[in-house]
Amino acid sequence: MGSRLLRGNILQPLTDKETLNTRYDALEELATKEEMFFATRQSLKASLDVDRVLTALIIIPTQMTLKSTEQAINTVIMLKQFVTTISPIYEALSGARSVMLQEIRQLCAPENVQPVLELIDNMINEDTTYSSKPLDLRNQRTYAVKSGVNGLLDVARQTYKEAMTDAYQHIEDLAETHNLALQTKYDNVRQFYIRLPASELEDRLLPPVFINVFKKKNMVECQTLDLVKRNQKIVDSHTEVLLMSDKVVQELIADVRGHLSGLFKICESIGMLDMISSFAQLVTSQEYVRPKLTDTLAIKAGRHPIREKVQSSKYIPNDVYATQQTRFQIITGCNMSGKSTYIRSIALMAVMAQIGSFVPSSYAAFPIFKQLFARVSTDDSIEANVSTFAAEMRETAFILRNIDRHSMAIIDELGRGTSTRDGLAIALAIAEALVDSRALVWFATHFRDLANIMSERNGVINLHLAVDMSEADKMTMLYRLSEGVVEEEHYGLALAKVLPLPPDVLQYATEVAGTLEQRSKRRKKASLAVAQSRRRKLILNLKEQLVQAHNGAMEGEVLASWLKELQREFVVRMSAIDTEAREAELGEDSDADAAPDDELEDKRATRSVAMAVQVKDEKRSNTDSMSADGDMLDDGRRLSMPPSRRG
Known part of the structure; x- marks a missing residue:
C-alpha cells in the first residue's frame, strides 16, 4: 500500500503548502523519536496488502464457482490477519504530537476495529492466520470456520482429515518397504508427491511402483498410482468442505461490508504511515534536511539522491539559487562535467519536497511548482518513425504549449540532433520563449554562442561546471558550479586526446579547429x-x-x-x-x-x-x-x- 501511495505521489506531487508542512512535521517526529520509529517499523512488518482485500470484499461475483469460494475464504482470513495487526500500530504511535500521526493513531483506535473483530471471531477460529505456503493455506481454508456451526461441515472435515492421514501413511510405508529416504511434498498442481535425493539411486534403479518420475537438479520427484488416487479423494473432500463453508463465509462478508468505509480509512492511514516511516528511515541514515516552502528556490550543498548512492567516490554537492531575476539558467561545461546530473538533481529534489520527503542537502527552500517538464533523453523511436531531433521538437512543443510561471523545466542539450547552425537558431528561439514564460528553467547546452547572446537578457544567468585542464593531455572534472560561461576552448578535443583515438586523427582535428577559430574571430566591442x-x-x-x-x-x-x-x-x-x-x-x-x-x-x-x-x-x-x-x-x-x- 505504501509503495502504491508513493508512486501516486511521485506522479502527482502535492501543491498544498499546509498538507506538505503536515507531512514534514510527522516525518520530523518519526526521525527524531527513535523508540517510536522502531516500534512503528516493527508493527508495519505484519501488515498485508489490505487494499486488494477490501476491494475483493466489495466485488460480488455474478456466478459462484469453486475458485471464487476459495478466494472468499482467503479474503476473510487475510482480513482477520489485518484487523489483528492494527492494535500494535495504535500502541506504537503513543505520545505522537504531530497532527498526521495523531490522526492515524485515532483511526487505528480499538473502538474502530472491535466491531469487525467481533464479527470475525463469531465465525472464524481464533488460531486461523494467513499463510502463503500452498498446503498450509489449504488447511487454513479447510479449518477456518468454527466447529459446531454446521454439522455436515464437521463430517466433511473428518473425511478430509482421514484422506490426508492415508496419504502420509502411504508414503511412510513406501519408504519403509523400499528403504528409501522419501520426502513428502505438495503443490497446487500435482497435490502430494514424493521427492528423494538422486544419490539414493546411484547403485540401483527406482522401483517400478513409482510413476511420473523426473529428475530436478540433484533430486528425483515421483508419485505412485495409489498416491494419485488418494490425492483425488483429498481434493473431493476439500471441495465439499469449501462448499459447506461458503454459506457461513458469505454471511460474514455481508456483515463486514457495513464497516468497509472505516476500514478503507484505516487502510489509507497505514499506507501513509508506511510511506512516511520509509522517508524517516532514509532521513536517519542519510544527511537529509527539511525543506522550507518559500517564493525562492535556494539549495545549499544539494546532491543527486540516486547518484550519490550508486557511485563509489564521494559525491560533490552544489548550490542552487533561482528567482524571477535568475529564472533562466544556462549551464555550460565540458563533456562528462556533470551538467545533466546537476539539473536532474534539482528536479528530483523538487519532487521529493512536494511529496513530503526531506531532501539531500544542508539547506533547502522551494516554491510550490504546479508542473515539472523535462527534455533530457536523446532516444529516437523506430516504431513511431521519429528521429532524435523530431522527438526533441515534439516534446519541446508540448512544453512550450503548457509551461507557465508556476512551472519548472530542465532542458538538456536541445538542438544537438540537427546541424549546428539550425540547432543554435532553434535553441535560441526556444530559450526566448521559455524566458518569456517566467518559469524556472535550467538549460544545459554546449552552444557557447547561445550563452553569450542570452547573457544580457533580463532573467538570464550563465553558469558552468568547472574542469581543470592545466596539465597537458589531462582533464580533471571538478564537478563544481561556477558563474559565467565555460572558458575552456576545444574541450572536446582535449577529451578526445584522453580517449584512445589515433594520433593522426587528433592532429588533423586540431588543425581544422584552429583554422575555423581564426575565421570566426571578430573584434567585438560593447554597443x-x-x-x-x-x-x-x-x-x-x-x-x-x-x-x-x-x-x-x-x-x-x-x-x-x-x-x-x-x-x-x-x-x-x-x-x-x-x-x-x-x-x-x-x-x-x-x-x-x-x-x-x-x-x-x-x-x-x-x-x-x-x-x-x-x-x-x-x-x-x-x-x-x-x-x-x-x-x-x-x-x-x-x-x-x-x-x-x-x-
Missing part, C-alpha cells in the same frame, strides 16, 4: 544597446533584492550593513556599465568606418541581436511590477547618465 540592456537588468536585480529584504527577517544593524554593501555594489557595477557605454558611443562610428567588410558585418549582426533581445525584453516584461517601480527605474537611469546630461 549602446548592450549597455542599456545590462543597465536595465542591474536595476531589476536591485529591485528584487530590495523586495526580498523587505519580506525577509533581517533587522537593525544587519539590515543596514547589507543595504550599504548592496548600494556599494550597485554603484560599482553601474559605473562600469556607464564606462562601457561611453566607450561604445565614442568608438562606434570610427569602428564602423575602419572595420573590414567581414568585421563590419559581424558588428552589425551583434548589434541587431542585442537590440532584438532588448526590444523583446522590454515588450514582454511584467508591466505591473515595472509601473509600480517607475520612480526607481528613473532614478537608476539618472545615475547611469553622464553628469552633463542629467536633468
Whole structure:
C-alpha cells in the first residue's frame, strides 16, 4: 500500500503548502523519536496488502464457482490477519504530537476495529492466520470456520482429515518397504508427491511402483498410482468442505461490508504511515534536511539522491539559487562535467519536497511548482518513425504549449540532433520563449554562442561546471558550479586526446579547429544597446533584492550593513556599465568606418541581436511590477547618465 501511495505521489506531487508542512512535521517526529520509529517499523512488518482485500470484499461475483469460494475464504482470513495487526500500530504511535500521526493513531483506535473483530471471531477460529505456503493455506481454508456451526461441515472435515492421514501413511510405508529416504511434498498442481535425493539411486534403479518420475537438479520427484488416487479423494473432500463453508463465509462478508468505509480509512492511514516511516528511515541514515516552502528556490550543498548512492567516490554537492531575476539558467561545461546530473538533481529534489520527503542537502527552500517538464533523453523511436531531433521538437512543443510561471523545466542539450547552425537558431528561439514564460528553467547546452547572446537578457544567468585542464593531455572534472560561461576552448578535443583515438586523427582535428577559430574571430566591442540592456537588468536585480529584504527577517544593524554593501555594489557595477557605454558611443562610428567588410558585418549582426533581445525584453516584461517601480527605474537611469546630461 505504501509503495502504491508513493508512486501516486511521485506522479502527482502535492501543491498544498499546509498538507506538505503536515507531512514534514510527522516525518520530523518519526526521525527524531527513535523508540517510536522502531516500534512503528516493527508493527508495519505484519501488515498485508489490505487494499486488494477490501476491494475483493466489495466485488460480488455474478456466478459462484469453486475458485471464487476459495478466494472468499482467503479474503476473510487475510482480513482477520489485518484487523489483528492494527492494535500494535495504535500502541506504537503513543505520545505522537504531530497532527498526521495523531490522526492515524485515532483511526487505528480499538473502538474502530472491535466491531469487525467481533464479527470475525463469531465465525472464524481464533488460531486461523494467513499463510502463503500452498498446503498450509489449504488447511487454513479447510479449518477456518468454527466447529459446531454446521454439522455436515464437521463430517466433511473428518473425511478430509482421514484422506490426508492415508496419504502420509502411504508414503511412510513406501519408504519403509523400499528403504528409501522419501520426502513428502505438495503443490497446487500435482497435490502430494514424493521427492528423494538422486544419490539414493546411484547403485540401483527406482522401483517400478513409482510413476511420473523426473529428475530436478540433484533430486528425483515421483508419485505412485495409489498416491494419485488418494490425492483425488483429498481434493473431493476439500471441495465439499469449501462448499459447506461458503454459506457461513458469505454471511460474514455481508456483515463486514457495513464497516468497509472505516476500514478503507484505516487502510489509507497505514499506507501513509508506511510511506512516511520509509522517508524517516532514509532521513536517519542519510544527511537529509527539511525543506522550507518559500517564493525562492535556494539549495545549499544539494546532491543527486540516486547518484550519490550508486557511485563509489564521494559525491560533490552544489548550490542552487533561482528567482524571477535568475529564472533562466544556462549551464555550460565540458563533456562528462556533470551538467545533466546537476539539473536532474534539482528536479528530483523538487519532487521529493512536494511529496513530503526531506531532501539531500544542508539547506533547502522551494516554491510550490504546479508542473515539472523535462527534455533530457536523446532516444529516437523506430516504431513511431521519429528521429532524435523530431522527438526533441515534439516534446519541446508540448512544453512550450503548457509551461507557465508556476512551472519548472530542465532542458538538456536541445538542438544537438540537427546541424549546428539550425540547432543554435532553434535553441535560441526556444530559450526566448521559455524566458518569456517566467518559469524556472535550467538549460544545459554546449552552444557557447547561445550563452553569450542570452547573457544580457533580463532573467538570464550563465553558469558552468568547472574542469581543470592545466596539465597537458589531462582533464580533471571538478564537478563544481561556477558563474559565467565555460572558458575552456576545444574541450572536446582535449577529451578526445584522453580517449584512445589515433594520433593522426587528433592532429588533423586540431588543425581544422584552429583554422575555423581564426575565421570566426571578430573584434567585438560593447554597443549602446548592450549597455542599456545590462543597465536595465542591474536595476531589476536591485529591485528584487530590495523586495526580498523587505519580506525577509533581517533587522537593525544587519539590515543596514547589507543595504550599504548592496548600494556599494550597485554603484560599482553601474559605473562600469556607464564606462562601457561611453566607450561604445565614442568608438562606434570610427569602428564602423575602419572595420573590414567581414568585421563590419559581424558588428552589425551583434548589434541587431542585442537590440532584438532588448526590444523583446522590454515588450514582454511584467508591466505591473515595472509601473509600480517607475520612480526607481528613473532614478537608476539618472545615475547611469553622464553628469552633463542629467536633468
